[in-house]
Amino acid sequence: MITIREFNDTDAAMASVVYFESFRSYLKERMEITEPQPAEYWLKIMRHSATDEYENISFVAEEDGRIIGCISITAALKRRLGSLQRIGVLPECAGKGVGKMLFKAADEFWRKRNMRKVSSCVSSINPGALKFYTSCGFHVEGTLKDHFFEGVDEHQIALFY
Numbered sequence: 731m732i733t734i735r736e737f738n739d740t741d742a743a744m745a746s747v748v749y750f751e752s753f754r755s756y757l758k759e760r761m762e763i764t765e766p767q768p769a770e771y772w773l774k775i776m777r778h779s780a781t782d783e784y785e786n787i788s789f790v791a792e793e794d795g796r797i798i799g800c801i802s803i804t805a806a807l808k809r810r811l812g813s814l815q816r817i818g819v820l821p822e823c824a825g826k827g828v829g830k831m832l833f834k835a836a837d838e839f840w841r842k843r844n845m846r847k848v849s850s851c852v853s854s855i856n857p858g859a860l861k862f863y864t865s866c867g868f869h870v871e872g873t874l875k876d877h878f879f880e881g882v883d884e885h886q887i888a889l890f891y
Protein backbone atom coordinates (compact mmCIF):
# COMPACT_ATOMS: atom_id res chain seq x y z
CA MET A 731 0.00 0.00 0.00
CA ILE A 732 1.23 3.50 -0.82
CA THR A 733 0.88 6.10 1.94
CA ILE A 734 1.27 9.85 1.42
CA ARG A 735 2.48 11.67 4.51
CA GLU A 736 4.49 14.68 5.61
CA PHE A 737 8.28 14.38 5.31
CA ASN A 738 10.19 13.72 8.50
CA ASP A 739 13.94 13.96 9.14
CA THR A 740 14.53 10.19 8.89
CA ASP A 741 13.28 10.27 5.26
CA ALA A 742 16.11 12.53 4.07
CA ALA A 743 18.52 9.83 2.80
CA MET A 744 15.80 8.02 0.80
CA ALA A 745 14.36 11.33 -0.45
CA SER A 746 17.82 12.22 -1.75
CA VAL A 747 17.86 9.02 -3.81
CA VAL A 748 14.35 9.73 -5.14
CA TYR A 749 15.23 13.24 -6.32
CA PHE A 750 18.56 12.05 -7.74
CA GLU A 751 17.13 9.10 -9.70
CA SER A 752 14.02 10.89 -10.90
CA PHE A 753 15.84 14.01 -12.14
CA ARG A 754 18.57 11.91 -13.74
CA SER A 755 15.85 10.09 -15.72
CA TYR A 756 15.30 13.17 -17.90
CA LEU A 757 18.45 15.30 -17.36
CA LYS A 758 20.74 12.38 -18.32
CA GLU A 759 24.24 13.72 -19.15
CA ARG A 760 23.13 17.23 -18.03
CA MET A 761 22.92 16.01 -14.43
CA GLU A 762 25.52 18.01 -12.51
CA ILE A 763 26.05 15.48 -9.70
CA THR A 764 27.04 11.82 -10.02
CA GLU A 765 25.52 10.52 -6.80
CA PRO A 766 22.73 11.51 -4.40
CA GLN A 767 23.41 14.50 -2.15
CA PRO A 768 24.11 13.79 1.55
CA ALA A 769 20.93 13.42 3.62
CA GLU A 770 21.68 16.69 5.49
CA TYR A 771 21.38 18.63 2.24
CA TRP A 772 17.75 17.56 1.70
CA LEU A 773 16.93 17.64 5.38
CA LYS A 774 17.48 21.40 5.42
CA ILE A 775 15.43 21.91 2.25
CA MET A 776 12.56 19.55 3.06
CA ARG A 777 12.01 20.10 6.78
CA HIS A 778 8.76 21.91 7.52
CA SER A 779 9.19 25.59 8.39
CA ALA A 780 6.60 28.29 8.89
CA THR A 781 6.45 32.00 9.67
CA ASP A 782 3.52 34.44 9.48
CA GLU A 783 4.38 35.01 5.82
CA TYR A 784 5.86 31.83 4.41
CA GLU A 785 5.53 28.07 4.74
CA ASN A 786 7.77 25.35 3.34
CA ILE A 787 6.78 21.68 3.40
CA SER A 788 7.43 18.34 1.70
CA PHE A 789 5.30 15.21 1.40
CA VAL A 790 6.55 11.71 0.65
CA ALA A 791 5.01 8.56 -0.82
CA GLU A 792 5.96 5.50 1.22
CA GLU A 793 5.55 1.89 0.15
CA ASP A 794 6.68 -1.00 2.37
CA GLY A 795 8.91 1.31 4.41
CA ARG A 796 10.59 2.75 1.31
CA ILE A 797 10.22 6.32 0.03
CA ILE A 798 9.27 6.12 -3.67
CA GLY A 799 8.23 9.73 -4.35
CA CYS A 800 8.53 13.24 -2.91
CA ILE A 801 7.05 16.68 -3.48
CA SER A 802 8.44 19.93 -2.02
CA ILE A 803 6.27 23.03 -2.02
CA THR A 804 5.94 26.49 -0.52
CA ALA A 805 3.18 28.98 0.22
CA ALA A 806 3.63 32.76 0.45
CA LEU A 807 0.71 33.26 2.82
CA LYS A 808 0.03 36.99 2.45
CA ARG A 809 0.49 37.03 -1.32
CA ARG A 810 -1.53 33.76 -1.50
CA LEU A 811 1.04 32.49 -3.99
CA GLY A 812 2.19 28.87 -3.90
CA SER A 813 5.19 27.29 -5.55
CA LEU A 814 5.81 23.68 -6.53
CA GLN A 815 9.57 23.50 -6.02
CA ARG A 816 10.12 19.93 -7.17
CA ILE A 817 8.44 16.57 -7.51
CA GLY A 818 10.06 13.22 -8.21
CA VAL A 819 8.99 9.58 -8.35
CA LEU A 820 11.51 6.73 -8.59
CA PRO A 821 11.69 5.77 -12.29
CA GLU A 822 10.65 2.16 -11.59
CA CYS A 823 7.51 3.45 -9.79
CA ALA A 824 6.54 6.13 -12.36
CA GLY A 825 3.29 5.98 -14.30
CA LYS A 826 1.30 4.33 -11.48
CA GLY A 827 -0.42 7.36 -10.02
CA VAL A 828 2.16 8.20 -7.31
CA GLY A 829 2.83 11.68 -8.73
CA LYS A 830 -0.91 12.40 -8.72
CA MET A 831 -1.19 11.23 -5.10
CA LEU A 832 1.64 13.57 -4.09
CA PHE A 833 0.08 16.45 -6.02
CA LYS A 834 -3.24 15.84 -4.20
CA ALA A 835 -1.50 16.32 -0.82
CA ALA A 836 0.06 19.57 -2.11
CA ASP A 837 -3.26 20.72 -3.57
CA GLU A 838 -5.01 20.17 -0.22
CA PHE A 839 -2.23 22.11 1.55
CA TRP A 840 -2.55 25.09 -0.84
CA ARG A 841 -6.36 25.08 -0.69
CA LYS A 842 -6.33 25.09 3.12
CA ARG A 843 -4.07 28.16 2.98
CA ASN A 844 -6.35 29.88 0.50
CA MET A 845 -3.77 30.20 -2.30
CA ARG A 846 -4.96 32.00 -5.44
CA LYS A 847 -2.14 30.81 -7.71
CA VAL A 848 0.61 28.18 -7.75
CA SER A 849 3.61 28.43 -10.05
CA SER A 850 6.37 26.12 -11.16
CA CYS A 851 8.56 25.50 -14.17
CA VAL A 852 9.31 22.54 -16.38
CA SER A 853 12.05 21.88 -18.89
CA SER A 854 11.39 21.60 -22.63
CA ILE A 855 13.37 18.33 -22.58
CA ASN A 856 10.81 16.90 -20.13
CA PRO A 857 7.55 16.62 -22.11
CA GLY A 858 6.28 13.81 -19.86
CA ALA A 859 6.41 16.10 -16.83
CA LEU A 860 4.60 18.84 -18.77
CA LYS A 861 1.80 16.33 -19.51
CA PHE A 862 1.77 15.43 -15.81
CA TYR A 863 1.44 19.09 -14.78
CA THR A 864 -1.24 19.71 -17.42
CA SER A 865 -3.22 16.76 -16.04
CA CYS A 866 -2.99 18.46 -12.60
CA GLY A 867 -4.51 21.69 -14.00
CA PHE A 868 -1.40 23.76 -14.79
CA HIS A 869 -1.02 25.69 -18.02
CA VAL A 870 2.00 27.29 -19.67
CA GLU A 871 2.30 31.03 -18.94
CA GLY A 872 5.56 31.71 -20.74
CA THR A 873 8.86 30.30 -21.85
CA LEU A 874 12.37 31.22 -20.70
CA LYS A 875 14.80 30.67 -23.58
CA ASP A 876 18.13 28.86 -23.01
CA HIS A 877 17.54 29.11 -19.27
CA PHE A 878 19.34 26.53 -17.10
CA PHE A 879 21.15 25.01 -20.11
CA GLU A 880 22.00 26.41 -23.53
CA GLY A 881 19.55 25.02 -26.06
CA VAL A 882 17.02 24.00 -23.41
CA ASP A 883 14.02 26.23 -22.71
CA GLU A 884 12.11 26.34 -19.44
CA HIS A 885 8.32 26.64 -19.44
CA GLN A 886 6.80 28.68 -16.64
CA ILE A 887 3.59 27.01 -15.60
CA ALA A 888 0.75 28.09 -13.32
CA LEU A 889 -2.37 26.79 -11.67
CA PHE A 890 -5.10 29.23 -10.63
CA TYR A 891 -7.59 28.45 -7.87
Ligand SMILES: CC(C)(COP(=O)(O)OP(=O)(O)OC[C@H]1O[C@@H](n2cnc3c(N)ncnc32)[C@H](O)[C@@H]1OP(=O)(O)O)[C@@H](O)C(=O)NCCC(=O)NCCS
Pocket residue numbers: 752753755756816817818819820823824825826827828829830831851852853856857858859861862863865
Ligand atom coordinates in the same frame (compact mmCIF):
# COMPACT_ATOMS: atom_id res chain seq x y z
C1 LIG B 1 6.66 13.76 -13.56
C2 LIG B 1 6.45 12.70 -12.49
C3 LIG B 1 6.55 13.33 -11.10
C4 LIG B 1 5.04 12.11 -12.66
O1 LIG B 1 4.80 11.16 -11.65
P1 LIG B 1 4.08 9.77 -12.01
O2 LIG B 1 3.84 9.03 -10.75
O3 LIG B 1 4.88 9.11 -13.06
O4 LIG B 1 2.72 10.32 -12.64
P2 LIG B 1 1.27 9.66 -12.50
O5 LIG B 1 1.37 8.19 -12.74
O6 LIG B 1 0.65 10.10 -11.22
O7 LIG B 1 0.53 10.33 -13.75
C5 LIG B 1 -0.43 11.35 -13.60
C6 LIG B 1 -0.83 11.87 -14.96
O8 LIG B 1 0.32 12.43 -15.63
C7 LIG B 1 0.53 11.78 -16.88
N1 LIG B 1 1.96 11.51 -17.04
C8 LIG B 1 2.87 11.29 -16.07
N2 LIG B 1 4.09 11.04 -16.60
C9 LIG B 1 3.92 11.08 -17.94
C10 LIG B 1 4.80 10.89 -19.05
N3 LIG B 1 6.10 10.60 -18.87
N4 LIG B 1 4.29 11.01 -20.31
C11 LIG B 1 2.98 11.32 -20.49
N5 LIG B 1 2.10 11.51 -19.49
C12 LIG B 1 2.56 11.39 -18.23
C13 LIG B 1 -0.20 10.45 -16.74
O9 LIG B 1 -0.59 9.96 -18.00
C14 LIG B 1 -1.37 10.79 -15.87
O10 LIG B 1 -2.41 11.39 -16.65
P3 LIG B 1 -3.97 11.17 -16.26
O11 LIG B 1 -4.14 11.67 -14.83
O12 LIG B 1 -4.67 11.99 -17.29
O13 LIG B 1 -4.19 9.69 -16.37
C15 LIG B 1 7.48 11.55 -12.59
O14 LIG B 1 7.37 10.91 -13.82
C16 LIG B 1 8.92 11.97 -12.37
O15 LIG B 1 9.43 11.88 -11.25
N6 LIG B 1 9.62 12.40 -13.44
C17 LIG B 1 11.05 12.75 -13.32
C18 LIG B 1 11.27 13.96 -12.45
C19 LIG B 1 10.53 15.15 -12.99
O16 LIG B 1 10.37 15.29 -14.21
N7 LIG B 1 10.07 16.02 -12.09
C20 LIG B 1 9.41 17.23 -12.47
C21 LIG B 1 10.47 18.22 -12.82
S1 LIG B 1 9.82 19.74 -13.34
